[in-house]
Amino acid sequence: xxxxxxxxxxxxxxxxxxxxxxxxxxxxxxxxxxxxxxxxxxxxxxxxxxxxxxxxxxxxxxxxxxxxxxxxxxxxxxxxxxxxxxxxxxxxxxxxxxxxxxxxxxxxxxxxxxxxxxxxxxxxxxxxxxxxxxxxxxxxxxxxxxxxxxxxxxxxxxxxxxxx
Numbered sequence: 090x091x092x093x094x095x096x097x098x099x100x101x102x103x104x105x106x107x108x109x110x111x112x113x114x115x116x117x118x119x120x121x122x123x124x125x126x127x128x129x130x131x132x133x134x135x136x137x138x139x140x141x142x143x144x145x146x147x148x149x150x151x152x153x154x155x156x157x158x159x160x161x162x163x164x165x166x167x168x169x170x171x172x173x174x175x176x177x178x179x180x181x182x183x184x185x186x187x188x189x190x191x192x193x194x195x196x197x198x199x200x201x202x203x204x205x206x207x208x209x210x211x212x213x214x215x216x217x218x219x220x221x222x223x224x225x226x227x228x229x230x231x232x233x234x235x236x237x238x239x240x241x242x243x244x245x246x247x248x249x250x251x252x253x
Contacts, residue, residue, distance in 0.1 A: 095103075
């Protein structure tokens with residue numbers, strides 16, 4: 090029961106022990122504890138400010154990254170547009186060159202056909218002339234077999250020559 094109803098001496102010595110403990114703690118322990126707590130607060134504040142700075146830096150980098158992506162997309166679109174224009178130009182040039190070459194080939198073929206036609210016509214004329222001469226020769230040989238006919242033909246030719 091002594092603890093439930095303490096005597097004055099126990100209270101005095103307990104209070105005195107507590108006060109001495111507070112003085113010793115105040116002199117030796119409170120300052121290092123408060124200093125450690127203060128340093129801990131400072132390090133936490135520093136870490137929070139660094140985290141905030143890192144967050145701002147991340148936001149800045151994100152916005153720069155978005156701007157760079159936007160610029161890259163614009164440049165990509167321009168490059169694709171230029172490539173399409175170049176492709177269209179190359180196709181148009183190739184079509185134009187093919188048309189020009191086709192026209193030249195058609196013209197050369199037409200000239201070749203005309204040349205071949207002229208050659209064929211000349212050949213036909215030569216063959217007709219040769220055949221005509223051969224036929225005339227055969228006819229004349231038939232007609233000149235008879236001497237009277239030959240004399241009559243010579244006389245007619247001489248008359249025509251004199252008239253002219």
